[in-house]
Amino acid sequence: MFKNYLILSILLFSLGLIGAVSRRNIIIIYMSIELMLNAVSIMLVSYSSFYNTNTGVVLSIMVTAIAAAEAALFMALFVTLYRKKKSLDTSLFNSLKDTNATK
Amino acid sequence: MLSNMIFIILATNLLISSFVMISTKRVIDSALSMLIALLSIAGIYATLQSSFMFITQIIIYAGAILSLVIFIIMFLNIKDKNLPHEPHKTRDMILTSLVVFPITAVLIYFIKLSDFSNLNEKTTSSIGKVGLELYQNYVLPFELISILLLISLVGSITLARKEKDV
Amino acid sequence: MILSVMIFTPFLAGVFLYLFRAKINFVKASVLLVQVFIASLAIDVYMGFEPSAILQFESNxxxxxxxxxxYHIGLDGVSLSLFMMVALIMPLVSIALYDRAFVGLWINSLIVQSGIMGALLAQDLMLFYLFWETMLLPIFFMIGIYGYGKKEFFSMKFTIYTIFGSLAMLISILYLIISFKVQHGFYTFDIVSLKDTILTHQEQIFIFLGFALAFGIKIPIFPFHTWLADTYKSSPTIAIVILSALMSKLGIYAIYRILFGIFASISLELAHLVISLGLASMLYFALLAINSIDLKKIFAYSSASHLSLILVGLFIHNSTSLLGVSLFIASHALSTAAIFIMIAILYNRRESINLDSLGGIVQSAPLFSLFFAFFALSIVGIPFTSGFVSEILIILGSFEYSSIVGFVATTSILASIVFILNVIKKTLFGKKQEDFKDLQSKELLSLIPLALLILALGIFPNTFLSKVKPTVDNYSNSSKAHYAK
Amino acid sequence: MLNNIEIVLLFILAISISLVVFSTKLSLQKAYNISLITLSASFVFLLQDLGEIFSTLIQKDIFNSMLIYDSFSLLFILIFLLSSAFLLLISKEYIFDHKYFKVESLIFILFSVWGMILLSMSNDLIVAFIALEIASMSIYVLVGINKHKLKSSEAFFKYLVLGSFMGAFYLLGLTLVFIQSGTTSFIDLAKYISTHEIEQLYLVIVGGLLIMATLMFKISAFPFYAWSLDIYDGAPLPITSLMAGIFKISIFSVILRLFLSDYISLKDLYDPLIILASIFTMLAGSFLAISQDSIKRMLAASSIVHSGYLLIALSSIATIGDSASYSLVFYLIAYFLSSLGSLGVLSMINSKDDVTYESLKGFASTNPFLALMMSIFMLSLAGFPSSIGFLGKFYIFSSAIESSLTPLAILGALTAFISIYYYFKVIASMYFHKNISVLLTYSNIKSYIIIFIISFLVLYLGIGSSYFTYLPGTNDLTEFSKSIINSL
Incomplete structure (x- = not known):
C-alpha cells in the first residue's frame, strides 16, 4: 500500500517533469514545477502516516513553504516578462542566445 | 477495501487532471485543472489521515497560490493571441516523455525493490503532534524558512515594481 | 649563495626597472651593468670550480x-658550459645591440636570463619546471610586442607549442613523483633521489616520451620544428639570440641532466631511435637551409641541424662524444649568438636579409666581411675554432659507436660547409651595390670577445675540457655498465 | 553564551533586516558603507577562531545538531566574507555608476552571503536546501536587478525557472533518502549507510544521485552547464563575480561535507558518474570558452572548466584526508582569488558594451597597472607556474595520478593547454598593440589597492615560502587545507 503512494507520487513527479520541459508557456511551466513539489509532499506525508511519525509532515510543510517562496518570485517574473514582451512564450526570450549565434 | 477504492479514484483523478494541466493550450484551463489536481492531493492526504496537511493543502495551495496564479492571469489580461505559439506541442511532449520514461521506470523499479519493513497501521496525526515535532526538532529550518519568505517577498517587490525609465 | 645571487639579481633588477618606469638610457646602462656583474661572478665561479663529478656551490x-x-640549486660539469655561456653572451649581446631603444626589450632580456639560469642550476624537478616555464613569458612578450610581421600570431604559436610540451612534461613529472611516493612513502622532487623509482618498462617509455616532447620542441628536433622558421623570422634580434644560442641548448642540457640522470637505462635503450631521428633531422634541416634565401631562416635551420648533431653526440653516450657535446654547446652558443648579431647589423644597414638582394659587401666593409666569414665558418668548424674541436670529438665518438652513424654525421657536416660557403659568397662577394658602413668600435667591442672566446676554446680546449671530464666519465661509465649487462 | 559564529550570523541578519526596514530612508552610499562594514567586521571578528582544529555543534539541543561549526566551515565562511567585502570594494564605482543598483541590491548581497555561510555549516539535508535556496533566491533577484536591460531580465527568467526546476530534484532526492533511512541529518545518514547492506540502500543511492544532480547544476557541471554562460553574461558584473566565484565555492563546501562525511562509503558507485561529468565538463567548457568573443563570456565559460578540474579532485578522493581532498580545498582558494581578481578588473572598466578581445587592444599602454594585474590573474587561471593557480592544478593532477586516474590527469592537462589559448589571447590583446584602446576605467584608489592585494596573494601563495620571508606561504596554506579537511 505504501509503495502505491510512492509510485503515484513518482508518476506525478514525471508528469510535472514532462510539462516543465516540453511546454513553452511560462505559467504552465511554473505550475508543472509546483506539481513536482506536490509529488514530493505526497511521498513525505505517506511516509509519516505509515511509519507513524510526524517528521514527514514537518518536512512537507517545509516543501510547501519553499514552494510559496518560489511562487512569489515567479509572480514577479510573470509580470516583468509580460510587461516586456506582451507574451508568455519562453522561446521569445532568447536575445542571449542570439548574441552568441550572430558572432 | 473502501479506502483502497477511494485511493484509486483519487489517484486516477489526480493523474488525469495533471495530464490535462500540462497539455492544454489555454492557461486558464490549465490553472483550473491544476485546482482539481491540488484538491485530489488534499483528498489523498485525507486517506492518509493527515488532517493537518489536508487543511494546509486546501488553504495554501488551492486557496492562496493557485488563486494568486489565476489572479495574475486575469491581471495580465492574457488574450489567446498572446499565448505562445506551440505548433509542435504534441511532438515535443511525446519526445520528452520518451526521455523521462526511463527515469520514472528506474525510480519505480527501485521503489519496488526496496524493502519497507516495520510499517505501522495508519494513524491519525494530530496538529498538536505535528507542532511539537516542528518546534522540538525542526526549529532551525522553520526559522530559516521565515527568512527565505522574507527574501522572496522583498525580491518580488523589487523586481515587479514599475520604475521610471532612467 | 653566489648562484642564487646570479639567478635572482637580473630578475629583481628587471622588476625594479619596470615598476619605476625608468628612462631608456638608465635602463640600458643598468641592464648592462647587471649583466657584466653576473658575468664577473660567473668567471669567479668558473675559477673556483673543482674538476670533479660532484655538485658544487650547492644550496638546498x-x-x-x-x-x-x-629550493635546490648547484653546478656541475653537465651545466658548466651552458652556465658560462649564459653569463658571458648576455652582456656581449647587450653591447652589440645597445642602440635598441625599447625599455620592455631590455627588461625582458634580464628576466629571461634569470629564467635560463634558474632552469640550468635547478636540481629539483619542480624548481626546474618553474624556471623552464617562466622563461617563456619574456620571450612571448618580446616577440609579440617588438617583433616583425605577423608577430601576434607567431608569438602565440610559439608559446602554445612550447607549453604543450611543458604540460606533457608536467604529467610525466607528476607520474614519476607519485610512483616514487607509492614506493618509498614520501614525496621528493630531487633529481638524484628520483633515480630510485622503480617503473615498468612501458611506464618508463611513456614518461621518457613526455619529457622528450618538452625538450624536443625546445631544441627543436625533426617533427616538432614547425614553429622554428616563423618565430625566428618575426622575432627581434635579442629574442633570436636567446632562443638559438641559449634556450635551445637548454633543451639539450635538460636531456643530459634529467633523462640521463633519471632514466639512464631507457635512454640507452632508445638511443638507436633518437640517433637515427637526429641524423635524419640533421640532413633534413641542412636541406631546408640550402633551400632558403632568408638569412635568418638559413641560420635558424643550420643551427637546428647542428643541434641535431649535438643530440646524436649526446645519445652516442661515450666519453669522447660527451666531451664534444659539452664543448659544442659552448662553441655553438658563441657562434650563433655572433652570427645573429651580424645579421642584425646587416639588416640595419641594408634593410634586407634576403640572399638575392645582398652582395658586394666585401669591397666597402672589409672588417665586417672578415668577422661575418669567421663566425659563419666557425659554426661549421674550421680548424682553430672551438667548433672544429667539438665536431671532431663528436665524430670520433660516433665512429666509435658505429661507422654508419659516423659516416652520415660527417656527410651532413660537409653539406653544411657547402651551404655556409654559398651564403658567404652571396652575402659578401658579387657586384658592389650601395656603400656599406663598416663595423664601428661599439660593435667590435662585443664581436671581438666573442671571436676571441671561440679561438681560445679552439686552441686551448683542454683548460675547459679538464673541468668537465670527471662528470662525463661518470656518465659514460654508467652506460658502459649498462651495455655490459 | 553565544559562539562567535552565532554572533556573526545574528549580526549580519539583523543588519540585513534593518536595511530592509529602512531601505526607503537610506541613501545608497550609507547602505554601501553599512554592508561593507558588516562584512569586514564579521571577517575580522571571526579571525580569532582561526588556529586550532575544532568542531562544535551549534545550539545542539535547540537546533537538534543541524548546524555544525568546524575549521572546515570557518575557512569557507572567511572566504565568503572576505571575498564579498573585496567584491564591494572593487566594484564600488560600478555600483554607484549603474543606476539600477539600489539599497535592495546590497541587502540581497548580504542575504546571499548569509545563506552561503549557513550552507557551509549545514549538517542536515533540509537545512542545506533551505540555505541553498536563501543564497540562490537572493542571487536570482540580483541577476534580474537591471530591469531596463532585456538580457538581465532573461537571465533572471532562466535562472529562476531552471533553479526551481532543479530544486525539485533535490527535494525528491531528499525525500527518497528520508523514506528509506528515516533521517535527514548528515550524521545519522552516515551511520545508516555504514551499517546497512546495499539492498537497503537503493533509495539512498538514487536520492543521493538526484541531490548531486542539483548541486552539479549549481556548479554548472556537465550535463547542466549550458545555462551558466547566458546567466553569467546577463547578470551585472559584480553579480557574475558573486556567482562564479563565491557561490560556486559554497556549493563545493556542501558537496565536500556531504560526500566526505556521508557518502564516502558509497563512493565507488558514484565515481564513474563523477568522472564522466568531469570529463565532459572540461571538454564542453573549453569548447565554449574558445568560441567566445566577449571577455566576460569567456571567463564564464572557463569557470565551467574549473568546475571540471574540481570534479577531478572529487573523483580522486578515496578517504578523508588524502591528498585529493585537500588539493580540492587548495584549488578552491586558488580559484576564488583568481576569478575574483579577473572579474574585478573587468568591472573596473567603464564601458557600455561588453569588453571584447578587440576592445582590449592596447589596454596595456593606456592602463598599464590594470593590464599587469589582469595578466597575473590570467596566468593564474591558466595554471602558469609561479602562480597559485599552477599549484592548485599541480595538486589536483598529482592526486588524480595517485588514485590511478592518470588518463583524467592527462585530459586535465590537455584542457589546461587549450585554456592557455584563450587566457593568453587576453594578454596578447592588451600588450601587443599600441595606443588604440578606447576603454575608460574607474579610478578609485581603494579598488586599485584591493586588486593589488589579490594579485599579490595570487603570486605569493604560488611561490612564497616562510623559509625566505617569514610570512606564512604556500606550504602553510597546503598544511592548513589538510588540517581543515581533518576537522570534518
Missing amino acids: IPWIPFYGIN
Missing part, C-alpha cells in the same frame, strides 16, 4: 616541504 633549502619540494 626546503620550499614546500609538504610535497618534498626544495
Whole structure:
C-alpha cells in the first residue's frame, strides 16, 4: 500500500517533469514545477502516516513553504516578462542566445 | 477495501487532471485543472489521515497560490493571441516523455525493490503532534524558512515594481 | 649563495626597472651593468670550480616541504658550459645591440636570463619546471610586442607549442613523483633521489616520451620544428639570440641532466631511435637551409641541424662524444649568438636579409666581411675554432659507436660547409651595390670577445675540457655498465 | 553564551533586516558603507577562531545538531566574507555608476552571503536546501536587478525557472533518502549507510544521485552547464563575480561535507558518474570558452572548466584526508582569488558594451597597472607556474595520478593547454598593440589597492615560502587545507 503512494507520487513527479520541459508557456511551466513539489509532499506525508511519525509532515510543510517562496518570485517574473514582451512564450526570450549565434 | 477504492479514484483523478494541466493550450484551463489536481492531493492526504496537511493543502495551495496564479492571469489580461505559439506541442511532449520514461521506470523499479519493513497501521496525526515535532526538532529550518519568505517577498517587490525609465 | 645571487639579481633588477618606469638610457646602462656583474661572478665561479663529478656551490633549502619540494640549486660539469655561456653572451649581446631603444626589450632580456639560469642550476624537478616555464613569458612578450610581421600570431604559436610540451612534461613529472611516493612513502622532487623509482618498462617509455616532447620542441628536433622558421623570422634580434644560442641548448642540457640522470637505462635503450631521428633531422634541416634565401631562416635551420648533431653526440653516450657535446654547446652558443648579431647589423644597414638582394659587401666593409666569414665558418668548424674541436670529438665518438652513424654525421657536416660557403659568397662577394658602413668600435667591442672566446676554446680546449671530464666519465661509465649487462 | 559564529550570523541578519526596514530612508552610499562594514567586521571578528582544529555543534539541543561549526566551515565562511567585502570594494564605482543598483541590491548581497555561510555549516539535508535556496533566491533577484536591460531580465527568467526546476530534484532526492533511512541529518545518514547492506540502500543511492544532480547544476557541471554562460553574461558584473566565484565555492563546501562525511562509503558507485561529468565538463567548457568573443563570456565559460578540474579532485578522493581532498580545498582558494581578481578588473572598466578581445587592444599602454594585474590573474587561471593557480592544478593532477586516474590527469592537462589559448589571447590583446584602446576605467584608489592585494596573494601563495620571508606561504596554506579537511 505504501509503495502505491510512492509510485503515484513518482508518476506525478514525471508528469510535472514532462510539462516543465516540453511546454513553452511560462505559467504552465511554473505550475508543472509546483506539481513536482506536490509529488514530493505526497511521498513525505505517506511516509509519516505509515511509519507513524510526524517528521514527514514537518518536512512537507517545509516543501510547501519553499514552494510559496518560489511562487512569489515567479509572480514577479510573470509580470516583468509580460510587461516586456506582451507574451508568455519562453522561446521569445532568447536575445542571449542570439548574441552568441550572430558572432 | 473502501479506502483502497477511494485511493484509486483519487489517484486516477489526480493523474488525469495533471495530464490535462500540462497539455492544454489555454492557461486558464490549465490553472483550473491544476485546482482539481491540488484538491485530489488534499483528498489523498485525507486517506492518509493527515488532517493537518489536508487543511494546509486546501488553504495554501488551492486557496492562496493557485488563486494568486489565476489572479495574475486575469491581471495580465492574457488574450489567446498572446499565448505562445506551440505548433509542435504534441511532438515535443511525446519526445520528452520518451526521455523521462526511463527515469520514472528506474525510480519505480527501485521503489519496488526496496524493502519497507516495520510499517505501522495508519494513524491519525494530530496538529498538536505535528507542532511539537516542528518546534522540538525542526526549529532551525522553520526559522530559516521565515527568512527565505522574507527574501522572496522583498525580491518580488523589487523586481515587479514599475520604475521610471532612467 | 653566489648562484642564487646570479639567478635572482637580473630578475629583481628587471622588476625594479619596470615598476619605476625608468628612462631608456638608465635602463640600458643598468641592464648592462647587471649583466657584466653576473658575468664577473660567473668567471669567479668558473675559477673556483673543482674538476670533479660532484655538485658544487650547492644550496638546498626546503620550499614546500609538504610535497618534498626544495629550493635546490648547484653546478656541475653537465651545466658548466651552458652556465658560462649564459653569463658571458648576455652582456656581449647587450653591447652589440645597445642602440635598441625599447625599455620592455631590455627588461625582458634580464628576466629571461634569470629564467635560463634558474632552469640550468635547478636540481629539483619542480624548481626546474618553474624556471623552464617562466622563461617563456619574456620571450612571448618580446616577440609579440617588438617583433616583425605577423608577430601576434607567431608569438602565440610559439608559446602554445612550447607549453604543450611543458604540460606533457608536467604529467610525466607528476607520474614519476607519485610512483616514487607509492614506493618509498614520501614525496621528493630531487633529481638524484628520483633515480630510485622503480617503473615498468612501458611506464618508463611513456614518461621518457613526455619529457622528450618538452625538450624536443625546445631544441627543436625533426617533427616538432614547425614553429622554428616563423618565430625566428618575426622575432627581434635579442629574442633570436636567446632562443638559438641559449634556450635551445637548454633543451639539450635538460636531456643530459634529467633523462640521463633519471632514466639512464631507457635512454640507452632508445638511443638507436633518437640517433637515427637526429641524423635524419640533421640532413633534413641542412636541406631546408640550402633551400632558403632568408638569412635568418638559413641560420635558424643550420643551427637546428647542428643541434641535431649535438643530440646524436649526446645519445652516442661515450666519453669522447660527451666531451664534444659539452664543448659544442659552448662553441655553438658563441657562434650563433655572433652570427645573429651580424645579421642584425646587416639588416640595419641594408634593410634586407634576403640572399638575392645582398652582395658586394666585401669591397666597402672589409672588417665586417672578415668577422661575418669567421663566425659563419666557425659554426661549421674550421680548424682553430672551438667548433672544429667539438665536431671532431663528436665524430670520433660516433665512429666509435658505429661507422654508419659516423659516416652520415660527417656527410651532413660537409653539406653544411657547402651551404655556409654559398651564403658567404652571396652575402659578401658579387657586384658592389650601395656603400656599406663598416663595423664601428661599439660593435667590435662585443664581436671581438666573442671571436676571441671561440679561438681560445679552439686552441686551448683542454683548460675547459679538464673541468668537465670527471662528470662525463661518470656518465659514460654508467652506460658502459649498462651495455655490459 | 553565544559562539562567535552565532554572533556573526545574528549580526549580519539583523543588519540585513534593518536595511530592509529602512531601505526607503537610506541613501545608497550609507547602505554601501553599512554592508561593507558588516562584512569586514564579521571577517575580522571571526579571525580569532582561526588556529586550532575544532568542531562544535551549534545550539545542539535547540537546533537538534543541524548546524555544525568546524575549521572546515570557518575557512569557507572567511572566504565568503572576505571575498564579498573585496567584491564591494572593487566594484564600488560600478555600483554607484549603474543606476539600477539600489539599497535592495546590497541587502540581497548580504542575504546571499548569509545563506552561503549557513550552507557551509549545514549538517542536515533540509537545512542545506533551505540555505541553498536563501543564497540562490537572493542571487536570482540580483541577476534580474537591471530591469531596463532585456538580457538581465532573461537571465533572471532562466535562472529562476531552471533553479526551481532543479530544486525539485533535490527535494525528491531528499525525500527518497528520508523514506528509506528515516533521517535527514548528515550524521545519522552516515551511520545508516555504514551499517546497512546495499539492498537497503537503493533509495539512498538514487536520492543521493538526484541531490548531486542539483548541486552539479549549481556548479554548472556537465550535463547542466549550458545555462551558466547566458546567466553569467546577463547578470551585472559584480553579480557574475558573486556567482562564479563565491557561490560556486559554497556549493563545493556542501558537496565536500556531504560526500566526505556521508557518502564516502558509497563512493565507488558514484565515481564513474563523477568522472564522466568531469570529463565532459572540461571538454564542453573549453569548447565554449574558445568560441567566445566577449571577455566576460569567456571567463564564464572557463569557470565551467574549473568546475571540471574540481570534479577531478572529487573523483580522486578515496578517504578523508588524502591528498585529493585537500588539493580540492587548495584549488578552491586558488580559484576564488583568481576569478575574483579577473572579474574585478573587468568591472573596473567603464564601458557600455561588453569588453571584447578587440576592445582590449592596447589596454596595456593606456592602463598599464590594470593590464599587469589582469595578466597575473590570467596566468593564474591558466595554471602558469609561479602562480597559485599552477599549484592548485599541480595538486589536483598529482592526486588524480595517485588514485590511478592518470588518463583524467592527462585530459586535465590537455584542457589546461587549450585554456592557455584563450587566457593568453587576453594578454596578447592588451600588450601587443599600441595606443588604440578606447576603454575608460574607474579610478578609485581603494579598488586599485584591493586588486593589488589579490594579485599579490595570487603570486605569493604560488611561490612564497616562510623559509625566505617569514610570512606564512604556500606550504602553510597546503598544511592548513589538510588540517581543515581533518576537522570534518
